Amino acid sequence: METDGPGAKLQRKRPKYLNLIEIRQPLPAVISVLHRLSGVLLFFPGIPLLLYSLDVMVNSPQGYAQFQSLLTNPVLKGALVLSLWFFLHHFCAGIRYLALDLHYGDMLEQARFSSKVVLAAGIVLTLLIALLIW
Amino acid sequence: MVKRVVTGAHYGLRDWLAQRVTAVVMVVFVIFLAAMLLISPPHDDASWKTMFSSRWMRIASFLFLVSLFWHAWVGMRNILMDYVHATGIRLTLQILIILSLVIYTVWSVEILWAMEMQWR
Structure with missing residues (x-):
């Protein structure tokens, strides 16, 4: 290895361990991690909650009214909006x-740009739907 | 001589494709459902029930749910392969996931066709 020049500088600044918290991840990596995390949460508790809600909505005689009364609770409403964001981000x-x-868009610049669009779209759509149901 | 490490039974491509095909099915259904909800938002019990009373809506919903379960299986399997290296634990978790997805499929049929089922 060369001892001076740009290579040496790079060598000295190298992190000695991989601390995922300390490394500043590029946005496409953040999007990817969130995709995985939201995927797991959509599997559980997402799927059983979705099926249970569908059952109540479609088959319980007062299902819709029951849901409306549940959603007067701000904590549950917040949980619904958060779940909505997990879904929309995924x-x-x-x-x-x-x-x-x-x-499509697999060049570095385009990929970085589209990762910003994805993060923004997930948040904006969540806020729009939150406003609609509030 | 090159020794290859056998990593699977050629299901990689099939799962990769299934993940994408099920994703497209779900995207189509979600856009279509969102359009329906925007055009005529259900405002009471009756309108929700009417929405799911048509046969094609039930079939479309079932197709969406089956795609979701299949998609979930491929995704969860990939995640388990990445993070759970103890074979016994991974196998147990995979079996639990498959079992839950089979139960969800039966439950979906029950939910969507409950009105037709006398025994329910």
Whole structure:
């Protein structure tokens, strides 16, 4: 290895361990981690909660009214909005991965840009729906 | 001589494709459902029930749910392969996930076709 020049400087500044908290991840990596995390949460408790809600909505005689009364509780409403964000983030990031598979936007600059769009789209859509149901 | 490490039974490509096909099915359904909800927002019990009373809505919902379960299986399996290295624990978790997804599938049929089922 060379002892001076740009290589040496790079060598000295190298992190000695991989602390995921201390490393500043690029946005596409953050999007990817959130995609995984939201995926797990959508599996559990997401799927059973979705099926239970569908059952109550469609089959219980007062299902809709029951849900409306549940949603007067601000904590539950907040939990619903948070779940909605997990879903919408997973949804938007997933569409980005489908596009990347088809080689749309897989250059570095475009990929960085689309990761910003995905993060923003998930948050904006969540806020819009939150406003609609509030 | 090159010794290859056998990592699977060629299900990699099939799962990769299934993950994407089920994703597209779900995207189509979600956009279509969102459009329906925006055009005529259900405002009471009756309108929710009417929405799911048509046969094609039930079939579309079931197709969405089955895609969701399949998609969840591929995703969860990948995550377990990445983070759970003890074979016994991984296998147990995989079996639990498959069992839960089978139960969810039966439950979905019950929910969507409850009105037709006398025994429920």
